Each structure stands twice: as C-alpha cells, then as structure tokens.
Amino acid sequence: MTGRIFLLVNCICMPFARVGLSMLHWPPFTLQPCVVFRVTKTIIFARVPSSSPTFLTEVKILLPTPMEVKLWNDKREREMYENFAELFAIIKATEKLEKAYVRDIISPAEYEAECQKLIAHFKTLSSTLKDTVPSIEQFHDTYKMDCPAALNRLVTSGVPATVEHRAAAATSSASSASVVAECVQNFITAMDSLKLNMIAVDQVHPLLSDLSSSLNKLLILPSDFEGKTKMREWLSRLSKMGAADELTEQQARQLHFDLESSYNSFMAALPSAGT
Numbered sequence: 001m002t003g004r005i006f007l008l009v010n011c012i013c014m015p016f017a018r019v020g021l022s023m024l025h026w027p028p029f030t031l032q033p034c035v036v037f038r039v040t041k042t043i044i045f046a047r048v049p050s051s052s053p054t055f056l057t058e059v060k061i062l063l064p065t066p067m068e069v070k071l072w073n074d075k076r077e078r079e080m081y082e083n084f085a086e087l088f089a090i091i092k093a094t095e096k097l098e099k100a101y102v103r104d105i106i107s108p109a110e111y112e113a114e115c116q117k118l119i120a121h122f123k124t125l126s127s128t129l130k131d132t133v134p135s136i137e138q139f140h141d142t143y144k145m146d147c148p149a150a151l152n153r154l155v156t157s158g159v160p161a162t163v164e165h166r167a168a169a170a171t172s173s174a175s176s177a178s179v180v181a182e183c184v185q186n187f188i189t190a191m192d193s194l195k196l197n198m199i200a201v202d203q204v205h206p207l208l209s210d211l212s213s214s215l216n217k218l219l220i221l222p223s224d225f226e227g228k229t230k231m232r233e234w235l236s237r238l239s240k241m242g243a244a245d246e247l248t249e250q251q252a253r254q255l256h257f258d259l260e261s262s263y264n265s266f267m268a269a270l271p272s273a274g275t
Contacts, residue, residue, distance in 0.1 A: 080132060087125055087133065088143060094118050094150035101161060102149075108162045115153065115160035122154045179217045180270065186211035187263040194256045202243040204255070208234050221269060227262030234258070 072078040097118065101111040126136060133139050136155050140147060157164060190207040198204065212231035215221060221228065234255060247255065 083125060083129055084133075087122075087129065087136075087139065088145070090118055090122050090125065091136075091140065091145055091147050091150045091154065094122070094153055095145075095147035098149035098153055098161075112160045112162045115162075119154060119158065119160070123158075176218065176220065179214060182214045183211070183218060183266060184263075186214050187259060187266065191256060191259050191263070194252055194259070199247040199252045200243075201238050201241045201245045201247075204247065205235065205238045208238070215266075221266075225269070226265045230258045230262055 071081055094115070097106075097111065097114055100106050101108070101115075106114075126133070137151065140151060153161070186207070190204075190211055193203065193207055208231055212228065212235060215225065215228050215231065
C-alpha cells in the first residue's frame with residue numbers, strides 16, 4: 001500500500017480509547033475519521049475505517065518515564081516531615097476520640113486510657129518540634145485541620161475530660177464541706193451572742209449578715225430554704241433600726257428561736273444533699 005499512517009494520541013495506556021487517525025496518501029493528503037484502538041503495553045493495534053483499504057497496523061508509542069519526586073533533601077528534612085505527619089495524626093485522632101466520647105460511643109475508662117496515650121505522645125512530640133513548630137495553633141491553621149476539640153484537650157487542658165470532671169467534683173465537694181463548716185460556725189456564734197445578751201443592732205446585724213452570706217454560698221440549699229428566708233426578714237427589720245437600738249426581750253427570744261429552728265433544718269438538709 002502506498003502512503004503513510006500518522007496517529008494523534010490523546011489518551012495513553014487506557015484499555016480502549018478514541019483517537020484521531022490521519023492517513024496520508026501521496027498524493028493527495030486525505031483525513032480519515034476517528035477509529036477505536038486497543039493498547040497493549042507500548043503497542044497500539046488500530047484498524048482504519050471501512051472506507052479505506054482494510055488493514056491492521058502496529059504502531060509503537062513511547063510512554064513517559066516515571067519521575068521520582070523527593071520531599072526532602074537529607075535525613076534531617078525527612079525526619080522533620082515524618083514528625084509533622086505524626087503530629088497531624090495525633091491531632092486528628094484526638095478530635096475523633098473526643099467526638100466518640102461526647103456521643104457515648106466508647107466508655108469513660110476506654111476514653112481516658114486512649115486520651116492519656118495521645119496526650120503523652122503529643123507532649124513528647126511537641127517538645128521535639130518546639131523549634132520548627134513553635135505554635136501548635138499555627139500548625140493547626142496552616143494545614144486547615146479544623147480540630148477545635150483536639151486543640152482544647154491537647155493544648156489548653158492537657159488532661160482527659162474524665163480527669164477534669166473528677167477534679168471539678170472533688171473541688172466542689174471540698175468547697176461545699178468548707179461552706180457547711182462556715183454555716184455551722186455562724187449559726188452557733190449568732191445563738192451564743194444572744195445568750196450573752198448581745199442584742200444591740202450593731203452587734204446582731206453583722207452576725208446575721210455573715211450567716212446569710214454563708215447560706216447563699218451553699219448551692220445544695222434551695223432558694224426558699226427556711227434559714228435563708230428568715231435571715232433576710234431579720235436583716236430587713238434590723239436595717240430600719242438605729243445602730244444603738246436594742247432588741248426587746250421578745251424580739252431577742254424570737255430571733256433565737258428562728259436561729260435554732262433554721263439550724264435544725266440546715267442539719268437535716270445535709271444528708272439529703274449527699275454531704
């Protein structure tokens with residue numbers, strides 16, 4: 001057959017593809033329609049349209065040689081990028097762990113054990129990268145990680161949520177015990193003062209004010225607790241009197257009764273609050 005075949009290849013190494021086939025005859029030049037060809041490794045077997053002389057031709061093509069792209073130039077850079085990958089993975093894993101704990105997918109014991117491991121690894125790695133990664137928040141923003149829960153746990157808190165909750169409960173319990181002791185002391189002081197005939201307004205008012213303040217600190221007591229309401233009533237009554245005025249015998253006796261009644265109610269309320 002006279003003439004030559006010229007192929008324009010648009011897709012390389014696909015099982016089947018459509019390409020433009022130009023068949024150049026001498027003379028003149030004519031352009032033939034597209035044909036379907038099959039690629040086997042680097043050889044194309046193509047069949048020209050039926051309008052042309054039917055034949056199967058073999059055309060060898062040259063595929064591009066794979067290029068090796070290095071992410072680092074030396075061992076030090078390679079170790080740095082590997083540490084970056086580890087840090088990225090720890091932050092992402094912590095974010096997933098926090099969400100799993102919030103959604104009650106894992107138990108508190110499992111969460112705490114895994115979270116402690118991640119925090120320990122994070123602290124070790126962040127100290128290693130303190131020169132190259134001075135700010136974890138900046139690292140987080142640079143790689144667009146979107147892990148706010150992980151940042152809070154790893155950077156801000158530094159302990160698992162279960163440990164935080166236990167510490168808060170212990171602090172609250174210790175604080176409550178301290179306030180209870182303060183309330184008891186103020187009750188006894190106020191009652192003893194009346195027994196010692198300290199009935200002047202400027203003597204009684206500070207004692208009742210301290211008692212009312214300590215009762216309001218104790219969150220386990222409801223707002224309508226007997227001791228709170230009675231102390232407010234007495235403070236309001238005393239504020240209308242002069243500093244040198246004294247309580248009458250009847251007023252002093254009623255105040256002592258209210259204090260004792262409130263103290264008994266206070267002591268009875270403590271077991272129901274679990275203290």
